[in-house]
Amino acid sequence: MRTERPTRLAILVGxxxxxxxxxxxxxxxxxxxxxxxxxxxxxIDLVEAGLPDVLPDDDWELPEEVLSLGPWLDTADAFLVITPEYNHSFPAPLKTAIDWFHAEWAAKPVAFVSYGGIGGGLRAVEQLRQVFAELHATTIRDVVSFHDYPDRFGPDGVPLDPRAGKALAAQLDQLSWWSDALRTHRDRVPYATGS
Known part of the structure; x- marks a missing residue:
């Protein structure tokens, strides 16, 4: 899928x-x-981002780590979140990273690649959909997920099942389409979150 300019895709390692x-x-x-x-x-690797665990009240100045990451998220056209499933949910550092920001997510598409045990991380994704909906982001329906993930990748770090590559290509097509549509409209009319 081709658009006028490339989609700036931020891959968030959750x-x-x-x-x-x-x-x-x-x-x-x-x-x-x-x-x-x-x-x-x-x-965007959350290990390297080093975001603080404690969120401030309205009177605090934003920490340097937040100020550094903000422009990366703000200039992104779309997001792809890599998430495992821990205890039927997504990791706490991922929620913290999402919560530090608001307008950066709004009116942008978010896709998910998940992994886990027999559920493949899909319970984590369903919960993330609710979180991103609150932030006015548009989540992509199709998820690339890996159940029993250690057995799904070869020693070269590539999935053993070629259908995984096809699923990712289709997901990226959808993400690019939504990114172009939402970016085009944001350029014409600023998005109002109402909050």
Whole structure:
């Protein structure tokens, strides 16, 4: 899918757990997205972002880590969240990262690549849909998920099932379409969140 200008895609690596598998998934996603002519990839790793766990009240100044990450999110046209499923939900650092920002998410599409046990991280994704809806983001219906994920990737970090690449390509097509549509309209009419 071609648009007038490439979609600036921010891939958000949602796990900060030591020994995490998220890096493998994110590397594969970034490599596939980077092969496309309609996507410019920015990788945002929450380990490197170092966002504080404690959110301020309205009178506090924003921490430097938040001020540094904000422009990356603000200039993104679309987001792709890599999330594991921990205890039937998504990781706490991912929620903290989402909560630090508001307008940066609004009227932009969000896609998900999840992994986990037998559920493939889909329960985490369903909860994330509710969170992003509150922030006026548009979530992409199709999810790329990996159940029993350690068995789904080869030693080269590539999924063993070729259908995974096809599913990701279709998801990126949808993300690019939504990104172009929403960006075009945001350029014409500023989005009002009503809050």
């Amino acid at each position: 796990s900060t757990r030591r020994g995490r598998f998220a890096s493998t998934v994110a590397s594969w996603v970034a490599a596939r997205a980077g092969e496309r002519g309609d996507v410019q990839v920015d990788m």
